[in-house]
Amino acid sequence: METISLQTKNTTYQMGVTPNGFLLHLYYGKKVDCNMEYLLTAYDRGFAMNPYEAGNDRTFSLDVLPQEYPCYGTGDFRTAAVNVKNSQGVYGCDLRFRSLSRSEEKYQIPGLPAVYAEKGRAETIEITLEDRAVGVEVVLKYGILADLDVITRSAVIKNTGNEEIVLDKVYSASLDFLQGDYDVLHFYGRHGMERNMERHSVVHGIQSYGSKRGMSSHQHNPFFILADSETNEDHGTCYGVSLLYSGNFNCEIEKDQFNQIRMAIGINNEMFAYPLKPGEEFYTPEAALVYSRDGLTALSQTYHRLIRYHVCRGAYKEVRRPILINNWEATYLDFTGEKIVDIAKQAADLGVEMLVLDDGWFGERNDDFRGLGDWTVNEKKLGGSLAALSDKIHSLGMKFGLWIEPEMVNENSRLYEKHPDWAFVIPGRLPVRGRNQLVLDFSRKEVVGGIFDQITKVIDSAQIEYIKMDMNRGICDVYSAVEGQQNFGKIMHEYVLGVYEFLDRLLKRYPKLLIEGCAGGGGRFDAGMLYYTPQIWCSDNTDAIERIRIQHGTSFGYPISAVGSHVSAVPNHQTGRITDIHTRSVVAMAGSFGYELDLNKISEDEKKEVKKQIRDYKKYWNLIHNGKYYRLHTPGKDTEMAAWNFTSEDQREVLLNVVSLDTHCNSPVTYIKCKGLKADGKYCREGSTRVYSGNALMEIGVPIPVVMGEYKAWQMHFTEC
Numbered sequence: 266m267e268t269i270s271l272q273t274k275n276t277t278y279q280m281g282v283t284p285n286g287f288l289l290h291l292y293y294g295k296k297v298d299c300n301m302e303y304l305l306t307a308y309d310r311g312f313a314m315n316p317y318e319a320g321n322d323r324t325f326s327l328d329v330l331p332q333e334y335p336c337y338g339t340g341d342f343r344t345a346a347v348n349v350k351n352s353q354g355v356y357g358c359d360l361r362f363r364s365l366s367r368s369e370e371k372y373q374i375p376g377l378p379a380v381y382a383e384k385g386r387a388e389t390i391e392i393t394l395e396d397r398a399v400g401v402e403v404v405l406k407y408g409i410l411a412d413l414d415v416i417t418r419s420a421v422i423k424n425t426g427n428e429e430i431v432l433d434k435v436y437s438a439s440l441d442f443l444q445g446d447y448d449v450l451h452f453y454g455r456h457g458m459e460r461n462m463e464r465h466s467v468v469h470g471i472q473s474y475g476s477k478r479g480m481s482s483h484q485h486n487p488f489f490i491l492a493d494s495e496t497n498e499d500h501g502t503c504y505g506v507s508l509l510y511s512g513n514f515n516c517e518i519e520k521d522q523f524n525q526i527r528m529a530i531g532i533n534n535e536m537f538a539y540p541l542k543p544g545e546e547f548y549t550p551e552a553a554l555v556y557s558r559d560g561l562t563a564l565s566q567t568y569h570r571l572i573r574y575h576v577c578r579g580a581y582k583e584v585r586r587p588i589l590i591n592n593w594e595a596t597y598l599d600f601t602g603e604k605i606v607d608i609a610k611q612a613a614d615l616g617v618e619m620l621v622l623d624d625g626w627f628g629e630r631n632d633d634f635r636g637l638g639d640w641t642v643n644e645k646k647l648g649g650s651l652a653a654l655s656d657k658i659h660s661l662g663m664k665f666g667l668w669i670e671p672e673m674v675n676e677n678s679r680l681y682e683k684h685p686d687w688a689f690v691i692p693g694r695l696p697v698r699g700r701n702q703l704v705l706d707f708s709r710k711e712v713v714g715g716i717f718d719q720i721t722k723v724i725d726s727a728q729i730e731y732i733k734m735d736m737n738r739g740i741c742d743v744y745s746a747v748e749g750q751q752n753f754g755k756i757m758h759e760y761v762l763g764v765y766e767f768l769d770r771l772l773k774r775y776p777k778l779l780i781e782g783c784a785g786g787g788g789r790f791d792a793g794m795l796y797y798t799p800q801i802w803c804s805d806n807t808d809a810i811e812r813i814r815i816q817h818g819t820s821f822g823y824p825i826s827a828v829g830s831h832v833s834a835v836p837n838h839q840t841g842r843i844t845d846i847h848t849r850s851v852v853a854m855a856g857s858f859g860y861e862l863d864l865n866k867i868s869e870d871e872k873k874e875v876k877k878q879i880r881d882y883k884k885y886w887n888l889i890h891n892g893k894y895y896r897l898h899t900p901g902k903d904t905e906m907a908a909w910n911f912t913s914e915d916q917r918e919v920l921l922n923v924v925s926l927d928t929h930c931n932s933p934v935t936y937i938k939c940k941g942l943k944a945d946g947k948y949c950r951e952g953s954t955r956v957y958s959g960n961a962l963m964e965i966g967v968p969i970p971v972v973m974g975e976y977k978a979w980q981m982h983f984t985e986c
């Protein structure tokens with residue numbers, strides 16, 4: 266069997282081509298220098314199908330063999346990566362190897378986000394498969410980031426026949442495991458409580474997780490981990506897969522009759538039937554794979570580096586983002602220009618660097634029944650032009666940012682009056698509303714263009730350094746008012762392409778603009794979005810204690826720099842909980858830091874504390890954003906204290922963060938152990954004369970003071986001395 270090996274610094278990914286041209290998956294894991302074909306076994310399995318060319322050999326069955334890109338039609342009844350239907354509605358596809366090519370550059374995908382790397386820092390392998398009977402060609406693309414130990418996958422499907430075919434399912438990647446006792450770690454949630462980590466063993470049958478909501482969703486995140494049942498944060502084997510896509514997705518994990526596992530991920534295939542005319546091609550989104558044999562922390566840190574340096578782009582990719590104040594929780598829709606300046610003045614006084622004007626500055630948007638779609642400045646409400654307001658903010662030494670929700674429309678708007686056909690509404694049916702709004706058909710270029718023109722006119726009218734791009738409902742009533750374009754899967758996918766195009770055009774036109782993603786908080790928090798928006802508002806839940814759990818789950822697949830996180834008012838608007846301002850800031854500093862309250866309303870002591878927080882964040886941001894992140898607790902398991910630390914790449918600096926979750930009379934002392942230090946290093950703690958050894962900090966830990974009161978927080982900064 267001919268083998269194809271992809272090598273990274275510490276991993277090997279190997280495939281094999283059988284003499285009949287079947288592309289098998291041989292191995293993915295720790296680096297090996299070996300032909301892994303020996304792992305394959307051949308037995309006559311009861312009721313196993315055999316390809317025709319196997320002749321009398323009943324031991325060769327694709328229902329048992331590990332495959333690279335399985336399809337329905339070869340006798341494999343497990344989860345398929347691709348299903349093709351011909352013009353008569355016949356399913357049946359049998360992809361055979363045709364050719365292999367290599368290039369020194371990382372491939373890119375037209376219209377879709379993809380991992381990028383400088384020339385020479387990554388390579389691409391393309392494997393072309395074909396089914397001549399159907400007339401389909403599949404190009405499997407592999408991006409190899411050797412230094413980073415990342416392998417990316419994507420596929421291009423081309424109709425090479427003379428008749429239309431339909432792709433009923435077309436995933437980005439499929440990964441087979443011949444053996445192993447694995448758990449799946451997935452990240453479920455709801456609005457205001459996104460990305461809770463859940464871990465359970467993979468059982469026989471198919472476990473699937475996905476979204477049909479038109480966005481990657483609050484409910485399930487397109488990031489998954491398969492971990493050996495013994496794997497923990499520091500030890501053991503695990504595999505991650507992150508889909509760079511912001512729309513409907515699905516991940517299927519199947520354990521078969523012989524305890525083999527298949528993990529497959531891509532665009533959700535429910536109601537998906539994508540037609541391809543002769544000559545047409547379909548590009549799948551990209552999936553990024555990581556293998557770690559050193560536990561979950563190492564896996565997460567690889568994703569952090571990947572997303573920080575090879576997915577995020579733009580002027581703010583590596584520099585400190587301005588510390589911002591957002592007026593949403595301070596005013597909601599009820600503000601005037603004067604009020605905004607009032608909030609900005611106090612914030613500027615305390616050191617905040619940017620004012621973000623949230624929802625409510627446009628059209629007749631004084632409640633959430635109207636205004637979306639009318640991207641013209643409400644000068645009456647602002648008491649003047651946006652330029653005048655922006656100038657006032659700039660005169661305070663601050664930058665200025667603006668909220669938009671381009672994909673949406675209220676029926677009560679001039680836009681809807683003029684272009685009712687731009688919204689998703691099925692003729693003869695009353696549309697389903699969400700937050701009193703409808704969704705614009707971003708699969709249509711003229712709709713994207715119309716909104717883009719309106720919004721860029723506003724951006725051009727004033728000095729604007731930041732945009733918060735929101736999306737506040739799921740997509741129903743999928744109907745495009747373009748004749749012949751009524752295919753659900755096609756519209757939903759092209760909708761996502763429309764969103765990406767909108768963002769791409771915005772970034773091309775304003776290369777210095779910082780865009781923060783948002784979808785009712787973290788409903789579209791995925792690696793696809795991060796290609797356009799280097800940070801995403803992590804959740805509408807700003808309660809410090811609940812945020813700890815949300816940010817813990819988020820950290821498995823996404824870097825800290827991607828997490829928008831703010832100090833808000835107490836009692837917290839989502840939970841009613843009271844925490845002190847220090848605790849709120851320690852939690853918000855595990856992200857791109859900001860405020861979301863009226864700082865005029867806090868006490869003088871709290872103002873002093875805010876000034877200190879800003880000084881601290883400026884001092885620590887590099888360590889926080891570019892350092893290694895270590896989870897030191899598990900929500901639900903460690904109920905006394907939550908803790909995490911940042912360690913610089915050179916291990917000379919550590920920031921330990923601890924928050925107490927419970928309080929007791931005459932309490933026992935908790936010791937928290939740091940991670941990632943030099944065992945034989947000597948560390949000094951800021952504000953103390955004591956010297957600690959790295960070993961002691963990691964093996965024995967530091968005592969956390971016993972104090973009165975709930976939800977206290979500590980930040981301890983150690984440097985090598």
Ligand code: GLA
Nearest residue numbers: 593623624783784785786805
């Ligand atoms: C969403 C966002 C919030 C805020 C509101 C404005 O819920 O997540 O941060 O911008 O919309 O309507």
